[in-house]
Amino acid sequence: MSGDYLRALETPRFAQLAPNLHAAAFSLMKLMPARFMVDRAESAGRLRPGGQIVETTSGTFGLAIAMLASSRGYGLTLITASSLVDPKLKHRLERLGATVLVIEDPQGDGNQRGRLDCLKEILRTSPDTFWPQQYDSPDNRLAYARLAEQVVRSFGRIDCLVGCVGTGGSLCGTGGFLREVFPDLRIIAVDTHRSMLFGQPVGRRMLRGLGNSVLPQNVKHEMIDEVHWVGALPAYATAHALFREHGLFMGPTSGAATLVALWHARNNPNAATIAILPDEGHRYADTVYNDEWLAGLKDWPVSIPAAPVALDRIEPAEETAWTCFAWKRRTLAEVLAQ
């Protein structure tokens, strides 16, 4: 196994950001669940040599599964929406042999329903096709035992885990395994304004790669102690600081997670804290790391808030804002009913 490059690529490097804060910095975190799901499908006989894979994604999970499918000889169809297409990523996926289907998206909300209809039609006509279901398959969460293992091997006892939520796989997976060994572990979820994951009304989101406009089953609300909503601008500015101060060239969601984790670590100096940083910055070279693009943004440059605004009632805020809410391991229904 030592020669398996994709396995090495899914392994994070650890970066110390504060005396009590380490970040697990991934090149491409989604390789971890993608490989686990493909391995499991192979051993269960759901994926046979030369078989077909289909998934709806416009992001890094698509890239991860495309690399695996290509190296292992599987066909792959990825379904995305016209509002979400990133031409460079699309070309990269196609270079890996993936078929990228772009669904019309007149409302500009990602048209998840239209993408799922298309996917189900493919499954109906080719029933042998393997659908990983990163949103809802428990395998997504189970895959992150490997991250939990690496964290405890390196650092032993952990008191707090901070991570972004999109499908819920990385935070609820890693957090679930860490809490089995450290029941008092504090789990802090990082979301963005106008994502519906933690009870906000859905709207246009400027920060991509976290949050969601549908609710995946892998989000386990009752595990979460505290939720933070970080706007796009402080996330970008913190990503820039990560590069300047630590040489970590990461994507904007890593900036959001770092902002929250640094604040928590500073206020809880005895709490051994881990932040999950999901991907690198190369995809954002023309945007988040481009001064001309940034200059066109309303309110840029932004001064990074020193602390979040604690909400009594969950509501959206500006892209410059950072808010938080004491979730206290409740279900979504319990919180919405209060």
Place this chain on the structure above:
Amino acid sequence: MPTVGAQQPGRRPNRDNSGHADIRDEVLRVGVGRAIAHHGELLQGVFEGDDGRLHRSLITLPMVRLQALATFWPRPGRAIRTRPSKRPKAARAARLTLEHLGLRDAGGDLTIESAIPIGHGYGSSTADVVAAIRATAAASGIHLRPSTTSRLAVAAERASDAIACGDQAVLFAHREGRVLEYFGGEFPPLVILGFKADGAGPIDTLRLPPARYDSEEIQLFRVLRGLAQHAVRQQDPRLLGRVATVSAMISQRHLPKPAFEAIRQMADDCGACGVQVAHSGTLMGILLDATRPRNSATAADLARKLGDAGFKDITTFGLNAEGMLGS
């Protein structure tokens, strides 16, 4: 380390370049071997090997205080006779060791003296087998590596445990007789309060069906393995206690121990590192940090409480704990 030695001086065997003895014409001498018991496991489950496959493996909790002593008395002819009689695994182990050493035609009497109770998870059978292997090797003037001893032990009795590795912390594939991961040294210092439930009868380890772990448990084993490695590297008894406790909780779903929750509560109340169980036996243990002051008072207090609660065979022993050989 367990001892291997010879009681009677004899001619040294000639060795070829492979290090194996060429002693067909040599006189075997009387050989003695010892092996320690264990007190169940700190961790048991299935773990990924370098081959990417899953292997049933465990971390044995060594119990140096209880030992088996085997003596090999060479005798003409190929037969291996044991005293006491009916120790076929030990006899097979001696035979396999002679064959491994190229002594196909040698034989002898094997005497086994053991203080280890049978069938409660102390590893009495493996201790007999390992002591027999060591005694037989000593009879021909050979020291065997723990890995060779383990492999011969598994060949003799189908499954083994890690006691051939002595007090070194390893993740051991007990059905294959090989180490999956060397954690890099000795265990963190622990004092263990061992006991078993009243009326718990012996268990035939090899007739027990192997536990069927679900995928969530298998993934959790991965995390426990990582934490065990950290605990050994940092010599942290508390983290190793967490490993043992979570492994025992998983074991509860497969071979439940009576009053397990009460034991956990008792361990929490006295500030213990955790609890451990024999995953295919009846033993349980409460793990104390051996570096903490007032341990003997805590241990005595726990022993009294366990006795009052009806637990049997209550014993205290140390693992890599200074100044403590056990009671």
